[in-house]
Amino acid sequence: MVDSVADVVVVGAGIVGLSHAVEAVHRGLSVHIVERDAEPVGASVRNFGHACITAQGPELLALAQVSRRGWMRAAARCGFWAPESGALMLARNGAEAAVLEEFREERGAEAVRLLSAEQTRARLGGADRSPDPDIVAGAVFPADFRVDPRSTVIAIARWLAEQPGVVFHWRTAALGCADGVVYTGRGPVRGRRILVCVGHDLDRLYPVTAEEHEVIRCRLQMALVAAPADYQHDGAVLTGTSMLRYGGMAGLPSAALVRAELDRDHPELMEIAANLMFARRPDGTVLVGDSHHYGLTATPFDDESVTERLLAGAAHILGVPGLQVLQRWQGVYASSARTDILRETHDATVSSVTVTTGLGMTLSFGLAAQTFDAL
Numbered sequence: 001m002v003d004s005v006a007d008v009v010v011v012g013a014g015i016v017g018l019s020h021a022v023e024a025v026h027r028g029l030s031v032h033i034v035e036r037d038a039e040p041v042g043a044s045v046r047n048f049g050h051a052c053i054t055a056q057g058p059e060l061l062a063l064a065q066v067s068r069r070g071w072m073r074a075a076a077r078c079g080f081w082a083p084e085s086g087a088l089m090l091a092r093n094g095a096e097a098a099v100l101e102e103f104r105e106e107r108g109a110e111a112v113r114l115l116s117a118e119q120t121r122a123r124l125g126g127a128d129r130s131p132d133p134d135i136v137a138g139a140v141f142p143a144d145f146r147v148d149p150r151s152t153v154i155a156i157a158r159w160l161a162e163q164p165g166v167v168f169h170w171r172t173a174a175l176g177c178a179d180g181v182v183y184t185g186r187g188p189v190r191g192r193r194i195l196v197c198v199g200h201d202l203d204r205l206y207p208v209t210a211e212e213h214e215v216i217r218c219r220l221q222m223a224l225v226a227a228p229a230d231y232q233h234d235g236a237v238l239t240g241t242s243m244l245r246y247g248g249m250a251g252l253p254s255a256a257l258v259r260a261e262l263d264r265d266h267p268e269l270m271e272i273a274a275n276l277m278f279a280r281r282p283d284g285t286v287l288v289g290d291s292h293h294y295g296l297t298a299t300p301f302d303d304e305s306v307t308e309r310l311l312a313g314a315a316h317i318l319g320v321p322g323l324q325v326l327q328r329w330q331g332v333y334a335s336s337a338r339t340d341i342l343r344e345t346h347d348a349t350v351s352s353v354t355v356t357t358g359l360g361m362t363l364s365f366g367l368a369a370q371t372f373d374a375l
């Protein structure tokens with residue numbers, strides 16, 4: 001173990017921990033990062049890499065916009081793929097089209113660029129494919145962007161490792177933190193400030209905090225598929241189920257009808273609390289998801305019928321009979337019905353930062369700026 005006292009010790013090398021480490025470096029601070037695994041394998045590499053800026057409600061929109069700036073600065077420094085592709089939101093019935101129009105009224109035509117059915121389908125289609133005939137309209141959210149979750153977190157960690165004053169402690173589990181010390185199986189790691197960013201495993205270190213804030217686990221099923229060769233859209237593609245999930249649209253009066261229509265027409269998706277969406281990776285493969293199941297513990301057993309419903313939905317939108325699955329996995333994130341962001345002070349030197357909704361990629365760099373502004 002290194003004997004020196006770092007300005008900051010970050011526990012957890014997911015996107016929340018790493019964005020805090022990047023912010024620490026930006027502010028000229030030394031930082032040690034303690035990660036129990038040999039590389040990041042948590043929620044931060046298992047997601048869509050969709051920076052969902054536009055669809056945030058009033059509570060999170062400003063934070064998401066600050067985060068966007070932090071992401072762009074990090075992309076320039078660390079050299080990872082971050083196309084400013086916008087997101088494509090599909091409307092497949094009148095109720096969903098009404099939500100897009102109402103959202104455009106509220107946010108303005110620059111933030112929510114409405115598309116005709118033909119324009120929407122053109123973004124999805126190819127020479128031999130005809131995308132979902134039910135598409136009646138669409139919208140582009142230009143402020144949204146993408147990263148490739150798997151390579152991004154690795155690229156940030158690599159960049160950090162080259163910076164003066166940064167030390168990684170991989171394969172080193174934090175067993176507890178107090179008074180400027182992170183106790184690990186390899187000995188103590190000391191810092192003036194300790195930031196615990198362990199995602200859904202907050203309850204392993206701070207069970208009482210997790211219980212007080214009703215933090216549980218949300219388990220999501222995902223698949224990686226071979227895309228139709230002519231599918232080139234880098235932005236995330238979102239559907240009516242997404243309108244019910246993100247605060248900016250879910251709170252609109254017209255969203256109630258979307259829910260009623262989905263309940264009637266797509267009970268198979270509503271039963272699994274689906275956010276049916278997909279996103280292309282830079283190698284051309286496509287991430288398809290996702291379902292939401294909540295509990296204190298995430299069962300390791302995936303239900304194939306859940307993944308099949310998501311794959312069928314994505315294939316229908318893309319206008320192909322089926323999608324060749326290359327990989328399946330589950331992701332888990334922290335979830336709380338009481339708050340989207342849980343900040344807790346454990347003693348004068350130790351605090352934790354946990355995103356308790358499925359927005360950690362979007363918000364991480366904004367949270368990191370907030371954390372250091374408040375120190």
Ligand SMILES: Cc1cc2nc3c(=O)[nH]c(=O)nc-3n(C[C@H](O)[C@H](O)[C@H](O)COP(=O)(O)OP(=O)(O)OC[C@H]3O[C@@H](n4cnc5c(N)ncnc54)[C@H](O)[C@@H]3O)c2cc1C
Pocket residue numbers: 011012013014015016017034035036037039040041042043044045046047048049050051052172173174175197198199200201205220221222289290330331332333354355357358359360361362363
């Ligand atoms: C399937 C899926 C899709 C998603 N899609 C999106 C999306 O498109 N956009 C978006 O904004 N968000 C999305 N999210 C949410 C986002 O991925 C998470 O909110 C975010 O990755 C959480 O980051 P984190 O760093 O807190 O957690 P994690 O990435 O889980 O990292 C926590 C790290 O802490 C380490 N750790 C835990 N305990 C210890 C310990 N005791 N000692 C040392 N290390 C420890 C773990 O090994 C892990 O590396 C999605 C999530 C999932 C699962």
